[in-house]
Amino acid sequence: MNFPSKLIEDAVVEISKLPGIGKKSALRLVLHLLKREETQTQLLADALIAMRTKTTYCRKCHNISDDELCQICSSPRRDQNIICVVEDTRDVLAIENTAQYRGLYHVLGGIISPLMGVGPTDLNIDSLLKRIEQVDENEKIQEIILALSPTMEGDTTAFYLQKKLKAFPVKISTIARGIPIGGDLEYTDEVTLGRSILSRIAYD
Amino acid sequence: MNFPSKLIEDAVVEISKLPGIGKKSALRLVLHLLKREETQTQLLADALIAMRTKTTYCRKCHNISDDELCQICSSPRRDQNIICVVEDTRDVLAIENTAQYRGLYHVLGGIISPLMGVGPTDLNIDSLLKRIEQVDENEKIQEIILALSPTMEGDTTAFYLQKKLKAFPVKISTIARGIPIGGDLEYTDEVTLGRSILSRIAYD
Numbered sequence: 326m327n328f329p330s331k332l333i334e335d336a337v338v339e340i341s342k343l344p345g346i347g348k349k350s351a352l353r354l355v356l357h358l359l360k361r362e363e364t365q366t367q368l369l370a371d372a373l374i375a376m377r378t379k380t381t382y383c384r385k386c387h388n389i390s391d392d393e394l395c396q397i398c399s400s401p402r403r404d405q406n407i408i409c410v411v412e413d414t415r416d417v418l419a420i421e422n423t424a425q426y427r428g429l430y431h432v433l434g435g436i437i438s439p440l441m442g443v444g445p446t447d448l449n450i451d452s453l454l455k456r457i458e459q460v461d462e463n464e465k466i467q468e469i470i471l472a473l474s475p476t477m478e479g480d481t482t483a484f485y486l487q488k489k490l491k492a493f494p495v496k497i498s499t500i501a502r503g504i505p506i507g508g509d510l511e512y513t514d515e516v517t518l519g520r521s522i523l524s525r526i527a528y529d
Numbered sequence: 530m531n532f533p534s535k536l537i538e539d540a541v542v543e544i545s546k547l548p549g550i551g552k553k554s555a556l557r558l559v560l561h562l563l564k565r566e567e568t569q570t571q572l573l574a575d576a577l578i579a580m581r582t583k584t585t586y587c588r589k590c591h592n593i594s595d596d597e598l599c600q601i602c603s604s605p606r607r608d609q610n611i612i613c614v615v616e617d618t619r620d621v622l623a624i625e626n627t628a629q630y631r632g633l634y635h636v637l638g639g640i641i642s643p644l645m646g647v648g649p650t651d652l653n654i655d656s657l658l659k660r661i662e663q664v665d666e667n668e669k670i671q672e673i674i675l676a677l678s679p680t681m682e683g684d685t686t687a688f689y690l691q692k693k694l695k696a697f698p699v700k701i702s703t704i705a706r707g708i709p710i711g712g713d714l715e716y717t718d719e720v721t722l723g724r725s726i727l728s729r730i731a732y733d
Contacts, residue, residue, distance in 0.1 A: 330595045331595055332580045333593060336576040340576075344561050352622070356618060358580070358581055359593065366581035369544065369546070370574035372539045376539065377562055377563065377570035377571075389537060418533070
């Protein structure tokens, strides 16, 4: 593309570095910002910089946080005996949105993926083990829920964690895999359907 | 959504103000930037600010430009006798990419749309008429090509311009409408097909 302005081109190049945004979409965003007031671009740029430079990670659960201890870890209303292990912050948000879980989290910061060169030492696994070991005055972990994606990498990570956690007197569980609510049995893939039969739940 | 951080929330809110980006996509972009180096976010923010504050509009054709006169208007290699009238900068880029046009442009900055409250006075029409009137030492306009979208608004604008331009000794043309190259005759809508028959082109 021949851009009419070097400044436009620079902005398009930078925006199109973001995932899922190509040059055409980037140009559309740039032209949108040009039509809007200058303050909107200023607010956007400021918010990006503040987000990138001022957010930190919770020293306990490694979730993104504005303070040293995140809102969930510092809340007295959360169940201090249970930890849900997730891949990243998006999973925390997804689980929080269900309003079905009142315990704590532990964000691994990724999953074991030999293809991507991510090994167990790259993840926040040591700090998870320490959280279980050290009996805090508030925190006394009794259960660990592994809430990882049901993919090859997720399963590998879950398997690794399971082996590591065996040494501790904690209950280990994983989120249920099966047919999604509202899903059609007929159109469910055979692996999911097979697993949902194996992991069938007995009526009380 | 319950965001783990006010700063994240602010960034998501600002990003999701952009067209076509919802809160979920915005969060994905924010988490992407958090994983990348701080310099990437800095470069993005700087490029946005520079683009918004430093770009200007060419005083002659109203295209986006870094300088007072855009690259096209100031190029000695462009045909100074022909002006292509377009709605906005994106159309200039689209036509430039065809490499089929070597004349000048005139960017209206919109099209007449009574529903959106855009009238002829909101567009760069007066300056177009002045460009034709004033015989510049280089520029001596002989032809005006109206390259507007074949929509209700585009046709209205073209009709308005045609009436205004009649007063001047210039040739007025519009870009051809017909079946797109590679398009299937059978699946072309009847309006396009009807017009393509009416505007049939004689073999030489």
